Amino acid sequence: MSGPIPSSAHPEEALTVLTRELETLFGRGVDALLDPAAFNELALRVFALQFEANQVYRGFCERRRVTPDTLTRWEDVPAVPATAFKHVDLVCGDPSAAEAIYLTSGTSSRGEQRGRHHVPRVALYRAAALPNLRAHLVPEDRPLAVLSLIPSPTAAPRSSLSAMMGFVAEEWGDPVRWLGLADQGSDPGAFRRAAEEVGESGRPALVAGTAFEFVHLLDGLARAGETLALPPGSRIMETGGFKGRARAVERAELYAALEARLGVSRYRVVNEYGMTELLSQLYEPVLAEGAGAVGRHVAPPWLKVRALDPVTLAPLAAGGTGLLAFFDLANVGSVCHVLTEDLGAVSADGVRLQGRSPGAEPRGCSLAVEDLLAATEGRR
Amino acid sequence: MSAPAQDFAAWSLPEGTGLPGGGARSAPAGDVLLRWLDADPAWVRGIAEALRGSRDALRRLTAREVAALCGAAGARFLDPADPLRSRALALLPGTSGLSAEMSEAVLDGMARDWTGERLERLLAAEFTNAAALDGFVPGGLGLARAVGPRLCVQIVSGSVPGVGATALLRSLLVKGPTLVKPGRGDVVLPVLLADALRSLDPRLGGGVAVVYWPGGSEALEDAALSEADVVTAYGSDDAVRQLRVRTPVTTRFVAYHHRVSFGVVGREALEPGHRHRTASEVAGAVAFFDQRGCVSPQIVFVEEGGEASPGAFARELATAMQAVERHLPGGTLDPGEASLRHQVRGTAELQGAAGTGVEVHDGGAAGWSVIYDPVPGLGPSCVGRLVRVKPVADILDVPELVSPLGHHLQTVAVAGCGARLERLAGALTEAGVSRVAGFDATPFPAPWWHHDGQGPLGALVRWADLEGG
Numbered sequence: 078m079s080g081p082i083p084s085s086a087h088p089e090e091a092l093t094v095l096t097r098e099l100e101t102l103f104g105r106g107v108d109a110l111l112d113p114a115a116f117n118e119l120a121l122r123v124f125a126l127q128f129e130a131n132q133v134y135r136g137f138c139e140r141r142r143v144t145p146d147t148l149t150r151w152e153d154v155p156a157v158p159a160t161a162f163k164h165v166d167l168v169c170g171d172p173s174a175a176e177a178i179y180l181t182s183g184t185s186s187r188g189e190q191r192g193r194h195h196v197p198r199v200a201l202y203r204a205a206a207l208p209n210l211r212a213h214l215v216p217e218d219r220p221l222a223v224l225s226l227i228p229s230p231t232a233a234p235r236s237s238l239s240a241m242m243g244f245v246a247e248e249w250g251d252p253v254r255w256l257g258l259a260d261q262g263s264d265p266g267a268f269r270r271a272a273e274e275v276g277e278s279g280r281p282a283l284v285a286g287t288a289f290e291f292v293h294l295l296d297g298l299a300r301a302g303e304t305l306a307l308p309p310g311s312r313i314m315e316t317g318g319f320k321g322r323a324r325a326v327e328r329a330e331l332y333a334a335l336e337a338r339l340g341v342s343r344y345r346v347v348n349e350y351g352m353t354e355l356l357s358q359l360y361e362p363v364l365a366e367g368a369g370a371v372g373r374h375v376a377p378p379w380l381k382v383r384a385l386d387p388v389t390l391a392p393l394a395a396g397g398t399g400l401l402a403f404f405d406l407a408n409v410g411s412v413c414h415v416l417t418e419d420l421g422a423v424s425a426d427g428v429r430l431q432g433r434s435p436g437a438e439p440r441g442c443s444l445a446v447e448d449l450l451a452a453t454e455g456r457r
Numbered sequence: 458m459s460a461p462a463q464d465f466a467a468w469s470l471p472e473g474t475g476l477p478g479g480g481a482r483s484a485p486a487g488d489v490l491l492r493w494l495d496a497d498p499a500w501v502r503g504i505a506e507a508l509r510g511s512r513d514a515l516r517r518l519t520a521r522e523v524a525a526l527c528g529a530a531g532a533r534f535l536d537p538a539d540p541l542r543s544r545a546l547a548l549l550p551g552t553s554g555l556s557a558e559m560s561e562a563v564l565d566g567m568a569r570d571w572t573g574e575r576l577e578r579l580l581a582a583e584f585t586n587a588a589a590l591d592g593f594v595p596g597g598l599g600l601a602r603a604v605g606p607r608l609c610v611q612i613v614s615g616s617v618p619g620v621g622a623t624a625l626l627r628s629l630l631v632k633g634p635t636l637v638k639p640g641r642g643d644v645v646l647p648v649l650l651a652d653a654l655r656s657l658d659p660r661l662g663g664g665v666a667v668v669y670w671p672g673g674s675e676a677l678e679d680a681a682l683s684e685a686d687v688v689t690a691y692g693s694d695d696a697v698r699q700l701r702v703r704t705p706v707t708t709r710f711v712a713y714h715h716r717v718s719f720g721v722v723g724r725e726a727l728e729p730g731h732r733h734r735t736a737s738e739v740a741g742a743v744a745f746f747d748q749r750g751c752v753s754p755q756i757v758f759v760e761e762g763g764e765a766s767p768g769a770f771a772r773e774l775a776t777a778m779q780a781v782e783r784h785l786p787g788g789t790l791d792p793g794e795a796s797l798r799h800q801v802r803g804t805a806e807l808q809g810a811a812g813t814g815v816e817v818h819d820g821g822a823a824g825w826s827v828i829y830d831p832v833p834g835l836g837p838s839c840v841g842r843l844v845r846v847k848p849v850a851d852i853l854d855v856p857e858l859v860s861p862l863g864h865h866l867q868t869v870a871v872a873g874c875g876a877r878l879e880r881l882a883g884a885l886t887e888a889g890v891s892r893v894a895g896f897d898a899t900p901f902p903a904p905w906w907h908h909d910g911q912g913p914l915g916a917l918v919r920w921a922d923l924e925g926g
Contacts, residue, residue, distance in 0.1 A: 136810025158803035387792035
């Protein structure tokens with residue numbers, strides 16, 4: 078490999094150099110162009126570093142007979158399955174030296190393994206998350222009051238989503254009102270009081286939460302028969318899973334309820350798609366583009382998304398539905414190329430997510446042992 | 458993709474039954490254009506009524522006559538000269554996702570149990586006196602008889618072709634008219650069998666209807682469930698749960714929910730003279746149905762201390778999987794199955810790279826995988842010929858390892874357990890296992906097996922006593 082990182086360079090130093098470079102790149106914002114050759118060059122340098130410094134990933138690549146010397150295209154960098162984060166530590170350098178370890182959500186009561194993402198340099202996560210969030214939720218760059226149903230990083234130190242809201246709190250002058258309690262949903266009374274305060278200030282609000290947290294809040298408001306009117310210009314960041322076909326209907330109902338109870342119109346509710354295993358996020362650009370953006374997510378230039386044939390993993394033509402694979406430069410400290418179980422279609426204008434890949438119909442009586450264990454325990 | 462080469466109507470209805478007003482819909486399934494009726498609840502209730510009306514004619518046959526007639530129709534699937542078999546073989550790969558070679562092996566294995574002789578043995582195994590299905594016989598408190606359902610509604614999953622046809626025969630054997638709703642991967646055989654029965658004998662033909670509709674069509678299911686006096690449901694826990702809660706309390710509900718099967722290889726089977734054959738039989742059991750069967754082993758526990766280590770056995774099993782691939786190639790997976798396979802296989806490769814001792818052997822594009830996995834716990838599994846080999850110090854440790862899966866356990870395939878077999882089987886069955894069998898017998902249990910713990914015909918009948926008779 079004839080890149081600027083000689084293989085003899087100390088991986089720690091190489092990580093520091095690349096991190097700095099990427100921070101600068103991310104700092105130019107999501108609208109800055111990154112041409113394909115420049116992305117490819119960066120991606121291959123990052124792969125060379127990961128091959129050098131992430132021993133588990135290196136063994137995986139070697140088994141597949143891929144080394145930095147054999148590659149010319151980022152698309153050929155081996156992708157790790159997202160599930161692997163549950164079973165192995167995928168990190169450059171010493172796992173115990175990571176600045177943060179974020180865990181995937183999951184109910185530990187069912188004995189499920191939770192995925193863990195080791196992040197050696199949290200500053201790079203922040204550098205990737207903030208400009209993207211700002212572009213899709215505060216494109217006019219005005220000060221907003223932030224109401225977070227997502228627990229604070231103090232309450233949920235292992236949540237990458239909480240960490241992201243923590244970055245917002247650090248970055249913006251107005252203190253974030255933390256209204257979410259870890260594992261307990263939110264307190265509708267506290268939310269009402271916060272909304273009233275914000276209303277008196279007249280400043281528009283950004284309300285952030287997972288779909289589950291919003292459902293919980295709306296249920297509470299409905300029980301109390303309360304309807305709130307957030308100040309004009311307010312907006313919502315909604316995140317959370319797309320699980321199966323029922324989800325589209327549930328989401329439409331959720332958005333209708335948000336409009337009715339909080340006074341925030343559908344085109345001011347921005348869906349964020351993210352996962353613990355990726356430090357960059359995708360957003361549905363409805364604030365900028367309105368109705369035309371519904372159901373379509375866009376990625377920042379340093380995150381590439383492809384839809385792959387579910388059986389062969391060959392890349393599909395634009396618009397074809399397949400398994401989504403992400404190449405996220407912000408993952409420089411772990412593994413950039415991640416194969417998910419989510420189905421979607423990728424076109425020039427963005428990604429249409431279709432949720433977890435289901436069989437056309439349940440295929441009968443054989444099932445993954447893990448799921449069976451969960452089901453068996455769930456009976457109790 | 459090329460246009461489907463053949464057309465298949467996924468229904469078979471009693472004479473005189475009209476089609477629903479909605480017409481038909483269609484979708485490609487491999488090289489088959491699958492057509493199904495756009496049914497409505499009132500039409501389904503009409504079918505149910507017609508089926509119930511056929512019961513008098515069915516009752517006038519003896520159970521043994523029914524078995525002989527069913528066997529005459531079923532045996533046609535085994536006759537190489539019979540166009541019915543040719544049609545089944547042409548339609549199975551596209552609709553089931555199995556390769557042509559595997560489709561033929563599955564048809565042979567299933568239809569072998571649809572002959573008159575096998576069905577009569579099933580009657581004999583389930584009833585001390587099969588004449589109890591025809592009237593009162595001595596027994597119990599004086600006289601007793603076994604009454605079949607007036608209508609048995611059967612909702613079958615599509616994982617393995619042939620299961621729907623077997624379900625159909627079970628109901629007829631107890632002289633119960635039946636409405637079978639097959640799963641998408643298993644539409645062909647119940648429809649062709651029902652057609653064959655109809656052309657053979659109108660008394661049987663009047664008592665069977667097979668209608669496919671897409672899973673989750675609740676209004677249609679509800680109409681069928683409300684008309685039945687016995688319901689059998691095959692499928693995922695969730696699918697079976699949904700049906701169970703919607704079935705009237707007075708209706709008998711026979712659940713065949715999710716099941717999982719394992720293998721156990723003891724030291725005796727690892728001796729040089731046996732090892733090759735053991736690996737070959739294990740490979741066959743895993744590969745059959747592309748591992749979608751509830752009888753398909755997901756994990757094979759291999760005993761340490763034998764002449765081959767479990768890791769060495771895993772390598773031998775990989776060679777055997779590749780050999781199976783040559784004569785019974787794997788078929789196509791749906792996107793969810795394929796996705797899970799990438800996740801499980803890739804994760805195991807990374808576990809290996811992490812120094813856990815996990816070793817992955819795979820067939821590349823051929824799709825099979827053997828994962829040698831010494832990590833404690835059962836580990837994730839999936840369908841599509843992916844088997845996990847786990848070392849155990851002693852085969853008698855296996856029952857405790859699998860006991861957390863209690864209610865979902867089904868078959869344990871065994872080899873080389875020698876004199877310890879009965880002790881092992883005793884402990885396994887205490888843990889929840891309902892069948893212990895050799896690997897070579899694993900794919901096709903005999904018709905009179907205790908299916909998920911109960912006799913398949915006994916589950917459908919209602920006993921009545923005539924006291925002092």
